[in-house]
Structures are given as structure tokens and as C-alpha cells.
Amino acid sequence: MDFYTVLDRVLALLRQRGRVSYRALKRQFQLDDETLADLTAELLYAHHPVSEEGSGLVWLGDVSTAPEGPSPVLQPETPRVVQDTPSTRSASPPTTPPPPEAERRQLTVLFCDLVDSTVLSGQLDPEDLRRSYAPIKPLAPR
Numbered sequence: 001m002d003f004y005t006v007l008d009r010v011l012a013l014l015r016q017r018g019r020v021s022y023r024a025l026k027r028q029f030q031l032d033d034e035t036l037a038d039l040t041a042e043l044l045y046a047h048h049p050v051s052e053e054g055s056g057l058v059w060l061g062d063v064s065t066a067p068e069g070p071s072p073v074l075q076p077e078t079p080r081v082v083q084d085t086p087s088t089r090s091a092s093p094p095t096t097p098p099p100p101e102a103e104r105r106q107l108t109v110l111f112c113d114l115v116d117s118t119v120l121s122g123q124l125d126p127e128d129l130r131r132s133y134a135p136i137k138p139l140a141p142r
Contacts, residue, residue: 001029007042014050014059021056044126 006029013020013028026036040057043050049061114133121129 003035003038006031006035007039010039010043010057011047011050014057015061017059019053019056019058023055025057 009029010020010025022036022040025031025039031039040052043057044052049059051058051060120132124132
């Protein structure tokens, strides 16, 4: 199984369960420490509603913010063979369920650029960067 297939399955598992421990990921996907570290780095960097918490990962988004992707296939699927007989044919074609309703939300975003913050963000871990902004955060108007 290639790296991005595992990544997609872990994302689907996170959306489904809400949180997953590193130990469970190692066991489920037979990951070594280096691959788990690469997977964690990719999830934290490229997938916004995923966060690291203690000994695992947490999905911070809800169903409407979940990116589309394949659902996890945790057990190998065996194809079912159906004989084409008059009893298996239906008079009308199967109906597909209607697509889920979209949800529109209003969002206000404030962007504040601090001097050399881009350079600093490239040098620090995201959690360390957040902690470095803590002393000035109370000074920003709400």
C-alpha cells in the first residue's frame, strides 16, 4: 500500500472516529516509526482540521468540513457474484440517493501580518510558534 493510500485511509478513519492513537495506527496499517512520523507530519501540515493531541491525532472538523476521499477499507472485500436470472432483475433501474444538502456559513477572517512572522513560521514548530504569539495576543482588539 503506497503512502497516500494510507494517508487517505487514516483521514477517513479520523473523520469516522474523531481521534486515533499512534499505537492504533501502527497496528492497523503496519507502520514503522519513520513512516508514522512522515504520516503525522503530512496530516498536520496539509490537512487543516487534523491536530496532534498527546499520543494521537484528533479530527477537529465536522462532517461538512471533511474533505472528500475514499473511506477506509479495513478488511479486504470479496466480490459478490450474482447470477443474472429473471428473479434478480428488477423492473426499474435502481434509484440513487439524492446528494446531501450543502450548508452555507458566513465567516469573518482577520489577517494580521507581523514583521518577520513568515520567516519565523518556517523555522518553528506550529505549537512553538503559537506559544511565541501568546504574549501579544491579548493586545490585539477583539
